[in-house]
Amino acid sequence: MGISIQEDKGLFHLQSTGMSYILQLINDYPAHVYWGKKLRRDSNLDGLLNLGGNTGLDRLPQEYPQYGAGDFRTPAYQVRLEDGTRITELKYSGYRVMEGKPALAGLPSVYVESDQEAQTLELTLKDDYAKLTVILRYTIYEHSNVITRSVEFINDGETQLQLQRALSASVDFSSGEMDMIYLAGAWSREGNLTRRRLVQGGTTIGSRRGMSSHQLNPFAALVKPETDENHGEAYGFSLVYSGGFEAEAEVDSFGMTRFTMGPNAFDFSWLLEPGEHFQTPEVVMVYSSEGIGEMSRTYHRLYRTRLCRGLYRDKERPILVNNWEATYFNFDADKLESIAAEGAKLGIELFVLDDGWFGKRDSDNSSLGDWVEDLRKLPGGLSDVAQRVNNLGLQFGLWFEPEMISPDSELYRKHPDWCLHVPGRRRSEARWQLVLDYTREDVRQYIYESLSRIFSTVPISYVKWDMNRNLTEIGSAELPPERQGETAHRYVLGLYELLERLTSEFPHILFESCSSGGGRFDPGMLHYMPQTWTSDNTDAVERLKIQYGTSLVYPISAMGAHVSAVPNHQVGRITPLSFRGDVAMSGNFGYELDLTKFTDEEKQLVKEQVANYKQIRTLVQQGNLYRLQSPFEGNETAWMFVSDDQREALVYYFRVMAVPNPPRRSLKLNGLNPELNYTLEASGEVYGGDRLMQVGLALPDIQQDYVSGCFKLKVQEQTVISKGNKS
Secondary structure (H helix, E strand, C coil): CEEEEEHHHCEEEEECCCEEEEEEEECCEEEEEEEEECCCCCCCCCCCCCCCCCCCCCCCCECCCCCCCCCCCCCCEEEEECCCCCCCCCEEEEEEEEECCCCCCCCCCCCCCCHHHEEEEEEEEEECCCCEEEEEEEEEECCCCEEEEEEEEEECCCCCEEEEEECCEEEEECCCCCEEEEEECCCCCCCEEEEEECCEEEEEEECCCCCCCCCEEEEEEEECCCCCCCCECEEEEEECCCCCEEEEEEECCCCCEEEEEEECCCCCCEEECCCCEEECCCEEEEEECEHHHHHHHHHHHHHHHHCCCCCCCCCCCCCEEECHHHHCCCCCHHHHHHHHHHHHHHCCCEEEECCCCECCCCCCCCCCCCCCECCCCCCCHHHHHHHHHHHCCCEEEEEECCCEECCCCHHHHHCHHHECCCCCCCCCCECCEEEECCCCHHHHHHHHHHHHHHHHHCCCCEEEECCCCCCCCCCCCCCCHHHHHHHHHHHHHHHHHHHHHHHHHCCCCEEEECECCECCCCHHHHCCCCEEECCCCCCHHHHHHHHHHHCCCCCHHHEEEEEECCCCCCCCCCCCHHHHHHHHCCCEEEEECCHHHCCHHHHHHHHHHHHHHHHHHHHHHHCEEEEEECCCCCCEEEEEEECCCCCEEEEEEEECCCCCCCCCCEECCCCCCCCCEEEECCCCCEEEHHHHHHCCEECCCCCCCCEEEEEEEEECCCCCCCCCCCC
16 A cells, blocks of 8 residues: 655556556656556556657646646646746656655644554655745545645745645546536535536636635536446545635547646735745545445545544434524523423434524624623523523534624624725625624634633533625735735635634534535535534425435535424425435434424424434444435435445435326345345345345335335344355
8 A cells, every 4th residue: 555656767656455546757747647446566557658759748647737838728826926927837856755644734634543544745846946846745545545635835935926826636637538527506405416528628616705605515526428326437526625616627629638626716816925835725536436426435434534523523413403493583591491391302412592692683684793692582691591401401502603793793893894895895795794804813812702701601512603605805904915815715724723723622512514504515614513504495305405415525424404394494395294304314313493383293203203313323424325316317316324334224215296107116225235134124024135236125105295215224143145045
C-alpha cells in the first residue's frame, strides 16, 4: 500500500488495496497518467501516458495546470504579480512522503486515527521568476479507494502576489465519453439527482452565494455512459468547504476531459505578502469499479468515521420532537411542556425548542443577535423550560441562528457596522435579516460569549445551528480595499474558527447544521456538526427524492428526517402516518408537529414507530446503504441497510400512487451474503441470500396511494448453504 516512486522515470504511484493513482514528470510538469483499478507495483508502467510525441501543454494531461504558457484549457490557478502580469509557470522542484495525513491549517478535512491508515505525498513546484512556491498535497488511504488533494501557495519573494484563482484539484482524463452526475435543486427540493452527457466544451456547476447552496451541492461524479448503481466505473469529487465553490468538466477538441474543483474564483482574490501562505480546502476523490452505489458507500464510511468527530460520531442519535411546525412563534412554557410530556409518554428522547425564545421574537422580522431569553413568553427563562423537560426524562435542545443580525435588534442599533456591507450601498435584507461579518474577531467573540453563556448555564444537549440567507454586499469594514476580495473566504474561515472553539469546549452537545434546510449540506460543516437538517420540506413524497439524492455522497447518519403534520405545510399533501414514519426512519428520526393533537390511534402508532426505530437505528445510522429503486425514475422507491457482517438487513419500499391491475412484483435486494439464509421477521419465512438478490422479495399487493413497507431480515443461525445445494 501507499506510495512508491521511480525517481529515474519521475513516476509516482499512489496505491490502496483496490486503486492506483499515477502521475509522472514530463519536462518538469506533473502529468496525470492513470486513475483506476489497482495496478501492481512491479507492473511495467512504461507507455501508460501515450502522448504520441506531442508534449505541448495544450495536449499534456496535467495535475495542476496554469494559463498563459500554451495551455488554453481551464486553469487550476492564476496569480497576479506586482507588475500586473498574470503569467506563471510552475516546475517540479522536489517531493516529500509522510506517514499519515497532516491537518490543514484553519480548514476542516478528513483525518486518520493512526499514521498507518494513510500516506501523504507532497510535490513542490516553483516559479523562480515570481518567487512562488506551490505544494500539491495527496493523501492515499490504505483500505479505501480514496485520495484527497489540496494545494498550498507560498510567497517566497519580496513583493506582493495576488491569487485570483486557487482551485483544490485538477484531473485530466484521457476520454470525453463520460457523464457528469451532480445534485441540483432549490430551497425545499434539494438533492435532485442530475445526470448529463459531456460534450465538447464545459459543464459547470457552482455557487456564488457565499455558501454551498440549495441549488448545487459541492459534489460531482464522472461516470462511464454504461455505469449504473451496481456496475461500471465512477469517479467522485467532494469539496470539504462551506463557501462558494465551482466544479467544471471541460472536454477539449482532442476528446480529453479536464475536471477542476475548488473555491469559486468569481469575485475572489487573496493578497499574499512576502512569506505568507494560502491553503485551499481539500477535495475528496473516490474511485469505484462497482458502480455509483459503491462510490456512495465509500464516501459514507469515510465521512461517518473520518470526517465527523466527537462524542456523537459513533453514538446513536436521539429521537426528537421539535416544536417549530407545532407552534411557530406562538408558545409559552406550559405549551412546550405539554408537547414534551406527550413525547415522553411515546418514548421520545429529546425536546427541541426552535425559533422565538429570545429578544422580542414574535415573528421572523426582529431580534436576531439578541441571544437573551424573552421573559414575556418564558418568565422562568430557558433554565425553567429545560428543567421541566428534564423532569419528564427528556433531553433539552435549542435553536440558534448565530450568523445573522436583524436590523430591528439591540445588537444592530449598537453595532450597525457588524454586518457584511459595502459603504454607500443598500443593505439587502432577506427574511428581514442581514449577515454578521464573521471575518471580524470582535463579532465572533460576541457570538462565542452569547452562546457559551447559555451552554454553560442551561442543560442543553442539542443545538440546531441555522443559517437562513445567502451573502450579499460582501464587504467588511475591517478589511482594506486591496483585501475586500478575501471577504467571502475569510467569512468561512471565521465560521470554522468559531465552530472549532464551541464544539471543542462543549463536546457533550450534539450540533445539527441547518441552512433553511439543506442550503449548507456539505462536508465542511459535517466536520463540526455530525448531522444536518436535510430540507425544510418534510413532505414524505418529496423527501424520497431529497434523501435518495443526498445519499449519493452523504451518510444516513448525517441526515435529519422528521415526521410532520398533514396537510403538509410545504406542499399541502396528505399522506398516511405510517408512510411518513417509514420515510423519516430512513434517517435521523424525529417529529415536527404538535403531539398533543394526535388521536389515541395515532399516538399508539407513534409509540410503535419510536420503539421500532430504537431497535433499528444503529443499522440505519451506521449500516451500509444500498439503493434499490430510484424515485427519479418512476413511481416506486426502495433502499436497504446492511450490517458490516451481512447478518442483518432492513429493507424499505415505497409506492407513491396506486396502479390499477398491477403485475406481481418482486424487489431484488443487494449487499447480502449469498451463502447465508435470512429469516424474514414478519412471517418467519427463510430465504437464501442468493435468492433474495437474484429473484427478489415479493412485494405486498395493496391498492391505495402512499404505500410503504419495512422488511427486517436476520441470518438464520447455522445456515451456511453448501455451494452445491443452494435454496
